[in-house]
Amino acid sequence: FYQSCMTCSCSEEAFNPVCGSDGVEFRSPCYAGCKIDTSLNYTDCSCVGLPNSPGHAKSPGHAKSPGHAKSGPCANNCAHLLIPFMIFSSLTCILGSLSQTPSFMMILRTVTPEDKSFALGIQFMLFRVLAFLPAPVLYGSAIDTTCILWGKKCNKNTSCHYYNLDYFRQ
Incomplete structure (x- = not known):
């Protein structure tokens, strides 16, 4: 994880995978830096980049605007x-x-x-x-x-x- 995403003191035992809007899978909403939890969707995720946005970088934690995540693992394209x-x-x-x-x-x-x-x-x-x-x-x-x-x-x-x-x- 990147330094900006490691400052939350997330629990190692908590495992609730979420898929970020940039296609990166996180161990839990805490690791994605999500602050708002609405049912199965998480928003205002500071460690999730927004795909196709001007601030989107290849690596999480470097996007200009926070992304969102959905509960569960990312889709498999195979x-x-x-x-x-x-x-x-x-x-x-x-x-x-x-x-x-x-x-x-x-x-x-x-x-x-x-x-x-x-x-x-x-x-x-x-x-x-x-x-x-x-x-x-x-x-x-x-x-x-x-x-x-x-x-x-x-x-x-x-x-x-x-x-x-x-x-x-x-």
Whole structure:
């Protein structure tokens, strides 16, 4: 946050996301510098810039006139990518499954008859050790790095309550 927006002594525990008129999401109306609360709309927000106004800067806290914010997170503009993602994922799964049978056939044809069961066992073990065991741990830790707000219990992190979607997409 910018210095002008950090002087309010906002609570770290308070989490009520608001979307500023400039498209920047804030942790709470306090962090956006909002002074007037009317139902689900907040106005006179000193840390929210007004888009397309002469005083609007890329960074919050530097606009000449205060902006406004609405309750809830900012809209996500990636919904149009869901169908291409599903098609790509399906094709990847199909191609991955098509490679299984040729690899088994290659092992069965190239290994001597007394070593076939051992070779298949080694192949299954290598699949599990090199792919299926570390992948969930690596993906889980990558997802955990995008967490903005962790739940707390007995001063320890529990599950993530809110993710930074921009980091998720990177």
